[in-house]
Amino acid sequence: MPRSHRRRPDPARDDSFERLLAGWKRTEDRRGATWTVQPISAAQAVKTYSCPGCAQEIPPGTAHVVVWRADGILGDAAALADRRHWHTHCWRIG
Template identity: 75%
Template sequence: MPRSHKRRPQRPGDDSFDRLLAGWKRTESRRGADWTVQPVSAAQAVKDYTCPGCGRVVATGTAHIVAWRADGVLGDSADLAARRHWHEHCWRIS
């Protein structure tokens, strides 16, 4: 039987190479607190957000940083729900 050359739909657990490269989480200490920081590539940025550092829009298609408290007292789910999208420059100078 001949092989099909159709692309298989991507399953929820499958990650592209770009997503893996952009998705490296790290922990940083800033302003006396620990923060989980995850880069978002331009390809992954599909919504507009307001940067808490400068108050301007992080536009769709712009690589940026997502940060949330790593040591919050309300637990991981509350910390993750309170995450914020920052311009890379704004995060570096904060």
């Protein structure tokens, strides 16, 4: 029987944390802090979120950005837990 070269999932890993860190992301300095900004494509957007910039819904299927502090003093896991989903336009003008 041929061997599988696929990586087996490790149940000890936090998949949501790994998934967010794995995508294309950038850092931005804004409002006196450094932020990690990760774009979410329309295909990846499967839930409804509330944008903190305009307080309107971001419906499923809408491309947007996820933002969290890159310089959080409590570490990456705590900063990622406080992440927020923004309309791309709201983040740019905010």
